[in-house]
Structures are given as structure tokens and as C-alpha cells.
Amino acid sequence: MKFYRITALLLKYYYISINRVDRLFDILYWPILDVLLWGFTSAFIKDISEVNILSMALGGVILWLFVWRSGQDIAVFILEDFWSRNLYHLFSSPVRLTEHILSILIWGVIRATVSFIFLSLLAYGLYAFNILTLPILFMASAIAILLLFGWAMGFFITGCIFRYGQRIQVLAWSVVWVIQPFSCVFYPLSALPAWAQPIAKILPTTHVFETLRSILFGYGEGNLLYALVATLVFMAVTSLFLLQSFKHAKRSGMFARHD
Amino acid sequence: MKDIVVKGLCKSFKSRGKTITAVDDVSFYVTKGEIFGFLGANGAGKSTTINILAGLLTQDKGTVKLCGKDPYKDWEYVKNRMNVSTAYFPLSDVLTVRQNLRVYAKIYGVKDVEAKINQLLEDFELTALGDKRVNRLSSGERTRTALCKGFINDPQLLLLDECTVGLDPDIAEKTRRLIKEYQKRTNCTILFTSHYMHEVEELCDRVAFMEEGKIVTIATVDELKKRVTKHKVELTLAENGDDLKDLLKEEGLTVLAGRDNTLIFEVDVASDDVNTIVQQLVKQGLNLKDIHIKKPTLDDIFIHFARRKK
Ligand SMILES: Nc1ncnc2c1ncn2[C@@H]1O[C@H](COP(=O)(O)OP(=O)(O)OP(=O)(O)O)[C@@H](O)[C@H]1O
Ligand SMILES: [Mg+2]
Numbered sequence: 001m002k003f004y005r006i007t008a009l010l011l012k013y014y015y016i017s018i019n020r021v022d023r024l025f026d027i028l029y030w031p032i033l034d035v036l037l038w039g040f041t042s043a044f045i046k047d048i049s050e051v052n053i054l055s056m057a058l059g060g061v062i063l064w065l066f067v068w069r070s071g072q073d074i075a076v077f078i079l080e081d082f083w084s085r086n087l088y089h090l091f092s093s094p095v096r097l098t099e100h101i102l103s104i105l106i107w108g109v110i111r112a113t114v115s116f117i118f119l120s121l122l123a124y125g126l127y128a129f130n131i132l133t134l135p136i137l138f139m140a141s142a143i144a145i146l147l148l149f150g151w152a153m154g155f156f157i158t159g160c161i162f163r164y165g166q167r168i169q170v171l172a173w174s175v176v177w178v179i180q181p182f183s184c185v186f187y188p189l190s191a192l193p194a195w196a197q198p199i200a201k202i203l204p205t206t207h208v209f210e211t212l213r214s215i216l217f218g219y220g221e222g223n224l225l226y227a228l229v230a231t232l233v234f235m236a237v238t239s240l241f242l243l244q245s246f247k248h249a250k251r252s253g254m255f256a257r258h259d
Numbered sequence: 260m261k262d263i264v265v266k267g268l269c270k271s272f273k274s275r276g277k278t279i280t281a282v283d284d285v286s287f288y289v290t291k292g293e294i295f296g297f298l299g300a301n302g303a304g305k306s307t308t309i310n311i312l313a314g315l316l317t318q319d320k321g322t323v324k325l326c327g328k329d330p331y332k333d334w335e336y337v338k339n340r341m342n343v344s345t346a347y348f349p350l351s352d353v354l355t356v357r358q359n360l361r362v363y364a365k366i367y368g369v370k371d372v373e374a375k376i377n378q379l380l381e382d383f384e385l386t387a388l389g390d391k392r393v394n395r396l397s398s399g400e401r402t403r404t405a406l407c408k409g410f411i412n413d414p415q416l417l418l419l420d421e422c423t424v425g426l427d428p429d430i431a432e433k434t435r436r437l438i439k440e441y442q443k444r445t446n447c448t449i450l451f452t453s454h455y456m457h458e459v460e461e462l463c464d465r466v467a468f469m470e471e472g473k474i475v476t477i478a479t480v481d482e483l484k485k486r487v488t489k490h491k492v493e494l495t496l497a498e499n500g501d502d503l504k505d506l507l508k509e510e511g512l513t514v515l516a517g518r519d520n521t522l523i524f525e526v527d528v529a530s531d532d533v534n535t536i537v538q539q540l541v542k543q544g545l546n547l548k549d550i551h552i553k554k555p556t557l558d559d560i561f562i563h564f565a566r567r568k569k
Contacts, residue, residue, distance in 0.1 A: 005366050012362045084353065088348035091315055250315065253307075256316060
């Protein structure tokens with residue numbers, strides 16, 4: 001692994017970001033909509049119920065962004081290379097898959113951090129919700145777990161793209177949102193129907209948001225240690241899958257195809 | 260010293276339940292400093308072979324040595340010394356020409372990045388377009404950008420897969436000159452495919468002819484030409500030459516075309532003597548104004564090989 005090749009790729013993502021406003025836009029646009037939507041909804045619910053739903057919803061939106069950004073960015077940046085048929089030049093150059101993926105992960109963290117700071121300020125300005133009042137240890141481990149879990153999903157999506165090509169690109173946009181209802185971001189685990197609870201319990205994300213609720217309201221079944229271990233297992237499995245898919249792509253000629 | 264050594268290369272693809280054999284037991288070598296041409300009909304397996312060498316495809320069988328090393332074991336060494344270019348894969352659309360080249364210069368660890376880029380842009384007449392995005396360029400301009408990338412790391416081994424498609428005759432000529440000059444200056448090795456035979460003739464030292472995944476022959480262009488013994492003879496006569504056609508046919512020659520005062524027929528230089536034939540015609544009262552013997556071009560050779568089986 002060579003650091004200068006990773007910085008070369010980072011330079012490329014930087015150029016993509018400054019040349020294409022929409023890529024810059026989506027680190028702010030969708031999260032802002034989310035904050036507005038959930039902020040207003042919880043303000044309304046607060047009027048008619050006892051529960052202080054605001055901090056839960058906003059905390060959820062702001063933390064979820066780490067899963068979203070890290071998971072989707074990997075897939076979208078690789079799709080970008082597919083669309084512009086760029087993998088031909090990239091994978092015939094000295095760039096290794098690990099360098100390629102690592103550069104995207106770093107860029108994803110940068111993007112997520114920008115979103116995070118912006119949203120935290122927005123939530124504070126609009127609803128006087130200060131995310132920094134949450135315990136620092138919880139914040140650090142929650143962010144770490146959510147980032148890693150997002151990466152694991154990114155590896156899975158990328159693996160699928162390498163295997164099946166662009167035709168499954170809809171997966172890139174949707175997987176994160178398929179996971180969300182089962183992650184209990186905005187409601188407690190107990191609110192899920194019985195059939196969905198076992199699925200939710202497997203997901204590390206559920207445990208992060210359950211822990212968030214236990215900090216805010218004193219109840220929740222989150223287990224951060226389980227979440228961390230499960231995330232690492234997910235990561236191990238999906239990175240193996242990604243590696244296999246990469247080899248598969250090299251056998252099928254995916255990187256040198258004209259379509 | 261050999262920069263490319265390929266032994267027993269095989270590659271097949273599975274597509275909709277069918278197996279397509281793209282490369283079938285291909286072996287060849289290219290010595291350092293040589294420009295080696297790859298010829299063959301569409302689908303013969305040229306690009307597949309090049310993609311395997313470029314590391315984009317994994318072969319089913321066979322070994323590859325590049326720059327004297329195994330590219331799987333000495334990845335870094337080999338990859339930094341080689342490059343590829345093709346008209347069919349442009350650089351990133353959303354980046355400008357310069358941004359693209361800067362990224363690749365850094366990937367290849369080029370020392371003086373800006374100087375190198377300026378030089379290449381000048382060579383390929385792209386200086387004015389440097390800050391334009393690739394998706395706003397004409398297809399020929401895009402091809403030239405991809406060529407610049409191919410030269411960005413001063414490669415010792417260059418794989419050029421139809422790198423001149425879509426270039427206008429002027430810039431195509433310049434490109435060939437640049438390739439030649441670069442080759443002379445650096446003594447690099449080039450693997451070159453093209454469907455423009457005059458290019459291959461102008462550039463290549465040796466050529467391999469591929470057919471259905473196999474290399475059927477490897478030779479210099481001159482050697483190949485000698486294998487086609489049918490030459491065309493074009494006669495220009497003082498009067499209409501229709502009467503002569505039968506005469507030529509009696510001699511066992513193939514008349515290809517004849518219009519007004521010209522007559523084209525084929526002779527086999529291995530068995531026929533043009534001199535004797537013409538003398539005989541003159542004896543018959545032929546009033547000859549001009550004679551032109553067309554030696555086979557690489558186009559003829561290509562057609563000869565491509566149609567042999569059919
Ligand atoms: N990724 C792929 N998947 C399936 N089949 C493929 C793939 N790549 C190439 N082929 C098939 O392999 C054969 C060889 O293709 P290749 O691109 O090597 O030909 P070529 O000699 O470069 O032809 P051309 O002159 O048209 O560029 C063709 O029959 C092609 O359809
Ligand atoms: Mg080809």
C-alpha cells in the first residue's frame with residue numbers, strides 16, 4: 001500500500017466534488033430535509049404527548065448519517081467510476097483494491113464529518129438540541145460502530161456491483177434505507193412487531209439507538225459491546241465477499257466491458 | 260531481453276450458458292524496444308489478450324511475464340513501468356483534462372507533474388483544452404487525452420489497443436510520429452492493435468495475426484507480404500480492352516475488372532512471369548499506354564488471412 005496513491009485518489013474525489021455540485025449538495029441537502037422533517041414532527045408530538053421525542057429523533061437523524069454516508073458513498077463513488085468507464089484505467093494502474101477502497105472510506109469520513117457538524121449546528125439553532133450533551137464515550141463508540149457498519153454495507157453493495165454490474169445500482173441507493181426501519185432509529189425495539197424484533201436484535205445499529213434511548217429516557221435494551229463485535233463480524237464477512245467479487249469481476253472482464 | 264513473454268494463454272467467457280473461447284493457447288514474446296502489432300478480425304481475441312496483460316482480466320491458464328517479472332508477484336515494479344491506452348475508454352467525464360492527468364500522474368508517482376502534463380498537452384495539441392471537462396470534448400480529443408495518460412509515466416511497456424480510432428488524418432499522423440519518436444528516444448516496448456493497416460505497416464516491427472483466439476502467424480510485415488503471391492496488374496490501353504479479356508482468361512489468369520481502356524488482372528508471382536505475359540499481349544497487337552503492378556498491401560494480407568478459412 002502506498003500513501004501517495006491514496007492521496008491521488010482523494011484528489012480525484014475532491015475534483016469530482018468541486019466539479020459536480022450535486023455531489024457537494026447531497027452531503028447537506030438530504031440531511032437537512034431529514035432534520036426539518038423529524039424536527040417538526042417531534043415538535044408536534046411533544047405538544048400532544050409526554051415523551052420528549054425531539055432529542056431521540058434528532059439524535060437518530062444525526063447519528064444515522066454515519067451509516068448512510070459511509071455505506072452509500074462507497075457504492076456511489078464506485079458506480080461513478082463505472083458510469084465513466086473509469087475502472088479500466090484505474091485497475092490497469094498500480095492502484096490496488098485496498099488503496100481504492102481505503103481512499104473512498106477516508107473521503108466518506110470527511111463527508112460524514114462535514115454533514116455531522118452542519119446538522120449538529122442546525123439542530124441546535126432550530127430546536128436548541130445539543131448533541132454534545134450526550135456522553136462522550138457513548139458518542140465515540142456509537143459513531144465508530146455506525147461508521148464501521150456503514151462500511152460493511154458499502155462493501156456488500158460494492159461486492160454486488162462487481163459481481164452483477166450496474167444493473168443492481170438501485171441497491172446502492174436503497175440498502176441503507178431498507179435497514180433503517182429495523183434499526184429502531186426513531187422508535188424503541190418493543191414497538192416493532194414480533195416477527196421483526198429478532199431481525200432488529202441482530203443489527204448492531206439497533207443496539208446503538210437503543211442505548212441512545214436508555215441514556216435519554218432510562219429504558220432500552222442496547223448492548224454496545226454486542227454491537228461492536230457484530231459489526232466487526234459483518235465487516236469481516238462483507239470484506240471477504242468484496243474480495244471474492246473483485247476476483248470474480250477480473251475473471252468476467254467487468255472492468256474492460258463497454259456497457 | 261524480452262519485455263513481454265506469454266505462454267499458453269487461455270481465456271474463455273461464459274455468457275448466457277454458452278462458453279466463448281476468446282483466447283486459445285496463445286504464446287508470443289516481444290523483445291525490448293520492439294513495436295509489436297496485433298492483427299485479426301473483430302472478436303479474434305486481441306483486446307482480451309491485452310486486458311490480461313494490463314491486469315484487468317484473469318486468464319484461465321497460461322503465464323505472463325512483463326518487464327522480466329511476474330506481474331502478480333512484482334505488481335509494484337511492473338505496474339509502475341507500464342501503461343495502457345485505448346480510444347474506447349476515455350478518462351473520467353466529470354474531471355477536466357488536466358485534473359485527470361494530474362490524478363494519474365500522482366498515481367504513477369511522476370516526479371515533475373505539471374511539467375510532464377504541459378509537455379504532453381503540447382505534444383497532443385490539447386493545451387487549449389486543458390481546463391475543459393472530458394465530457395465536453397469531441398471523441399478525437401477524448402482519445403488524445405487517453406493517449407496522454409498512456410504516456411504519463413514514461414512507460415517502459417506500452418499497450419495500445421486501437422488508440423487512434425476517430426483521430427483526423429492530421430492528428431493521427433502526428434500521433435504515429437509521437438509514438439515512433441517516443442519509442443526511439445526511450446527504447447520502450449509497444450504492443451499495438453489497430454484496424455488501420457497503414458498504421459501497423461508504418462509502426463510495427465513484427466505482427467501477430469490472430470484468428471478465433473489463436474495466433475496463426477507471427478512475422479515481419481515484409482515476410483507477410485511475401486506470402487501473398489497474387490499481385491494485381493493494371494493495364495491502360497489505347498483502345499477498348501474487352502477483346503483482351505478472353506485472351507487473358509485463356510492464359511489461365513483471373514481478370515478482376517475492366518472498364519473502357521483499363522484492364523486489371525491478377526498474376527501469381529510464384530508461377531507467372533508478368534514480363535512474358537505482357538510481351539505476348541503486345542505480340543497480339545496490344546497498344547499499351549501504361550502498366551502498373553500493385554504489390555500487396557497489409558490490407559490485402561489481412562483479407563487474405565481473414566478469408567482463408569471461409
Ligand atoms: N467480458 C466479456 N464477456 C463475454 N465475452 C467477451 C468478453 N470480452 C470479450 N468477449 C468475447 O471474446 C471474444 C474476443 O473479444 P476481443 O474483444 O478480445 O476481440 P478483439 O480481437 O479485440 O476484436 P475487435 O477487433 O472487435 O476489437 C469475442 O467473441 C467477444 O465477444
Ligand atoms: Mg478489441
